[in-house]
Amino acid sequence: MKYDKVENTFFEGFKGNYVRALITGPNKEIVKQAAYDSTSTPGAVIGRVEGGVEGFLEKNKTPDGRYGAVVQYWFGSDDLEKFELELSYRIRQDILVKPFTRVFNYTQNPQGFIGMEKQVGNCGDGFEWKINKFNRTMINVPIAVPDFQIEEKLGYGEGIMGANFWYMCDSEEAVLKAGKIAINEIMAVEGTCAPFGICSAASKPETNYPWIGPSTNHYYCPSLKENLGEVSKVPGGINYIPEIVINAVDEDSMKKAVKSAIDGIIDVEGVLSISAGNFEGKLGDKIYNLLDIL
16 A cells, blocks of 8 residues: 555644745845745744745746745744744845845735834834835835845735654665655645754653753654663664654645655655654644545
């Protein structure tokens, strides 16, 4: 059977708010750097923003006819004022500072909008102004390599965070090869992103050090298997347990991304089993069985 490697287990989905944005720039290198810089450091579990690169666009697909990157920024709370502040750090420190970049709203059918003037536009120290360009209202922020422009408002919506699966491997080569395939499959699904990329650190909510947030899920650490003995949950022959986390704008997109990614890696040599991380159904808003999705 095709899915014999897949365990009959589940993951939990969490409600989250997202902003979907489009970064454009003069060349692919600048756009790629701005996209990955601004979506790095996944931080939803510690009350910060986390993000992911959804995909890249050619010049004929963007409002200003330049190279583009579709990015997502996620926040696990309904505190939109806090979301606005945390998002502004990503924009100000990671996009505005890249030469000749612009940011456009890319959220379809938004539930509402987050204004960009207070936390981003005011980087112009009061000298910023608004322009009507590309059939949108843009804030022009004067900077030394003139100028940074961002759409006046970015739309937000409600989606699913925390979908995941583990692919258990016997070799480092399998970790990297299968991980690359999985990420590419996810990026091919509109509305989804993998904020951690190939994640090497499965976590658990209970911890001896609560001030740092979630800590290592020691039951699944291969290096602890001998010390833990029968308590260890690492299967025989497994030396690596990487995780892929998926955020998605809706349930259908999430399920499509999970299925596409697993289908893409299930026959990769060295991938011996596929499972998922969960918290016994105690934390997530919804529960999804892997086999039901496949």
